Amino acid sequence: MAEYKTDIEIARAAVKKPIYEIGDRLGIPAAQLSPYGHDKAKISAEFTTAQAGKPDGKLILVTAINPTPAGEGKTTTTVGLGDGLNRIGKKAVICVREPSLGPCFGVKGGAAGGGYAQVVPMEDINLHFTGDFHAITAAHNLLSAMIDNHIYWGNALDIDVRRVTWRRVMDMNDRALREIVASLGGISNGFPRESGFDITVASEVMAILCLASDLQDLEERLGNIIIGYRFDKTAVFARDLKADGAMAVLLKDAMQPNLVQTLENNPALVHGGPFANIAHGCNSVIATRTALKLADYVVTEAGFGADLGAEKFFDIKCRKAGLKPDAAVIVATVRALKMNGGVGKGDLGREDVGAVTRGCSNLGRHVANVRKFGVPVVVAINHFVSDTDAEVQAVKAYVAHLGAEAIVCRHWAEGSVGIEELAWKVVEMAESGDARFAPIYPDAMPLIEKIEEVAAQIYHASEVSVPKTVRDQLKVWEEQGYGHLPVCIAKTQYSFSTDPNLRGAPEGHVVSVREVRLSAGAGFVVVITGEIMTMPGLPKSPAAERIHLNEEGAIEGLF
Incomplete structure (x- = not known):
């Protein structure tokens, strides 16, 4: 051989x-x-x-x-x-x-x-x-730091710390960081609150960089990021924290x-x-x-x-x-x-x-x-x-x-x-000249119907299970002017269904929606289904165990 x-x-x-x-x-x-x-x-x-x-x-x-x-x-x-x-x-x-x-x-x-x-x-x-991913990570976490800093210095924007939706990111699989409590250690470290990390490739900043047409569009989209909500439930944007300019600077190259x-x-x-x-x-x-x-x-x-x-x-x-x-x-x-x-x-x-x-x-x-x-x-x-x-x-x-x-x-x-x-x-x-490209749903279709359309047309599901809290959230976003956005469904890659073990071409399965996230800067609504994680974990035997430098200083084991 x-x-x-x-x-x-x-x-x-x-x-x-x-x-x-x-x-x-x-x-x-x-x-x-x-x-x-x-x-x-x-x-x-x-x-x-x-x-x-x-x-x-x-x-x-x-x-x-x-x-x-x-x-x-x-x-x-x-x-x-x-x-x-x-x-x-x-x-x-x-x-x-x-x-x-x-x-x-x-x-x-x-x-x-x-x-x-x-x-x-x-x-x-x-x-x-x-260094692109490092710049994206830095820009994302700069906004995270500015949120907690704003709250520490008096919270003039009246941000409800229970409703801060902006998390932190790092470009590594680390399940231990999925859910954390931040700002522990006393008064000088701020107000303790629940938070967590996603992997950098799941960051809205990554999506924004990939969809922006130029630097001006990039900065505008960064400003449109919703970081959380006030006590009166109105949205707080990255531009309200004056973070968009500095984030764009980090992303210029x-x-x-x-x-x-x-x-x-x-x-x-x-x-x-x-x-x-x-x-x-x-x-x-x-x-x-x-x-x-x-x-x-x-x-x-x-x-x-x-x-x-x-x-x-x-x-x-x-x-x-x-x-x-x-x-x-x-x-x-x-x-x-x-x-x-x-x-x-x-x-x-x-x-x-x-x-x-x-x-x-x-x-x-x-x-x-x-x-x-x-x-x-x-x-x-x-x-x-x-x-x-x-x-x-x-x-x-x-x-x-x-x-x-x-x-x-x-x-x-x-x-x-x-x-x-x-x-x-x-x-x-x-x-x-045979291509007649068109998306499978129109901008004007309600968000819940867009989810159902993808589930039916692409996944061949018979039903989409959506909790009332999620349906109510989608309606609120529509009332706020975000109903025209496309949906970005987070789902296991291994199956048409939300069950990674169901191979082939399953029919009649149920797509269970767990939560939704508004990526107002990127311009889509993230729909999280099944057991999908936005911060992966390492396997029992990660590839890192086999990656090393040889005697000549060359990398071995990388793919």
């Missing part, structure tokens, strides 16, 4: 070009790049603003079936497709999110692609990168998209990183818009399965930014389809055509869902060496029955040459 290099070994052997050369391919002058070393740089606000009048390229979304421990390779396929489009002579740019440190040291590992379809420098991207390259020296913008199960799961609007002005094709991804990432990409990002996707790719693996068909992880190496066919119900649901948004779809079978011809043919036959096409992709092992067929198919779909 052939010996395969690890992702980090492949990335470390990459022959990278100076970042100025990558920028030059896109027409970005060296003076408009702020380099972070030789292989990554930020694109200036001046340059991105100057591109506004140029025509847009074609926008391609890469999404996937529901994730399993077997892995789907969505980011790997996104990177591979970008390389493949460049290989067949198209000017293409990849737009992906920045990874969070929490999952890197927890379960998921890195998120810069894999095999011979990666963005580099992989170690930097997966760790501190250009973080707003600039990051330019890096793939292993094949093609350009990639890696910027922003909201989770898709607890946030909207897409890279920044400013990076996507910039890429669309610089390339004929822009390949972007949306986190986790299409029920989360793609729905939020369409209903939140595209709606808010005025984007119109031209085609969508749904990534599936034979291994993951087997798991959806009832096979345990330890038995995935054995041929089981029946399990593949059963598991295809999950894939079929996602294909149908994406089509509801008016976007043409192709399925990418991310190939593993254990896949048999019979299993691959079963997937192809199932997808053909749906009136779509499934294409085997070998980009992980072969790079761009292994994904040419998919690249040509994407070009065919994007150039056909």
Whole structure:
């Protein structure tokens, strides 16, 4: 059997070009790049603003079936497709999110692609990168500090400390911080109150950075953040605390998209990183818009399965930014389809055509869902060496029955040459003009009905269970002028339902809403369902236990 290099070994052997050369391919002058070393740089606000009048390229979304421990390779396929489009002579740019440190040291590992379809420098991207997440964390916690400071010095805004909704954040999985009591230790430390931490990628500041169009829009959105309520139950905004200006200052550089390259020296913008199960799961609007002005094709991804990432990409990002996707790719693996068909992880190496066919119900649901948004779809079978011809043919036959096409992709092992067929198919779909994109619900629909629409149309639930307190809260927000906002449903990524163990394509289940949070700055209502957590915990054996520096000072064990 052939010996395969690890992702980090492949990335470390990459022959990278100076970042100025990558920028030059896109027409970005060296003076408009702020380099972070030789292989990554930020694109200036001046340059991105100057591109506004140029025509847009074609926008391609890469999404996937529901994730399993077997892995789907969505980011790997996104990177591979970008390389493949460049290989067949198209000017293409990849737009992906920045990874969070929490999952890197927890379960998921890195998120810069894999095999011979990666963005580099992989170690930097997966760790501190250009400091964007640290800036977001600092801006968020500055507001937290200013809230408690205002209360300490007399509380002129009459903030009800029982109704402070703004928590703190850190970019690490730490279950011990989910619920805390702050300001203990006596009079000099303030007034004790219950609070807690979320992970940085769940911060509204992260969502705001990813949805803001420029620095002025960023500061306005930051000012619109609701931090809590007064004793008369009226909202208190970040601008009331005069925090928005300083927060924008901390985020000034973080707003600039990051330019890096793939292993094949093609350009990639890696910027922003909201989770898709607890946030909207897409890279920044400013990076996507910039890429669309610089390339004929822009390949972007949306986190986790299409029920989360793609729905939020369409209903939140595209709606808010005025984007119109031209085609969508749904990534599936034979291994993951087997798991959806009832096979345990330890038995995935054995041929089981029946399990593949059963598991295809999950894939079929996602294909149908994406089509509801008016976007043409192709399925990418991310190939593993254990896949048999019979299993691959079963997937192809199932997808053909749906009136779509499934294409085997070998980009992980072969790079761009292994994904040419998919690249040509994407070009065919994007150039056909068949896309008729539209969100699945209108702005004017009441908030509760928006939740029910997503649950019925995308999750195939028979009922949404919403406590009276939540329904009353939604009505209050509608009365306050927030009824036009889209909903961002926080749900397990492992199932169409709110039960992570219910695989395949379940029907008739109940979606239980636990609480709702108004993200007035970001411009959506967060709907928390089931047991989803906005601060994850580390597993029994976290990835951090296997990450270390070797004798040469190089990183080992990172993905």
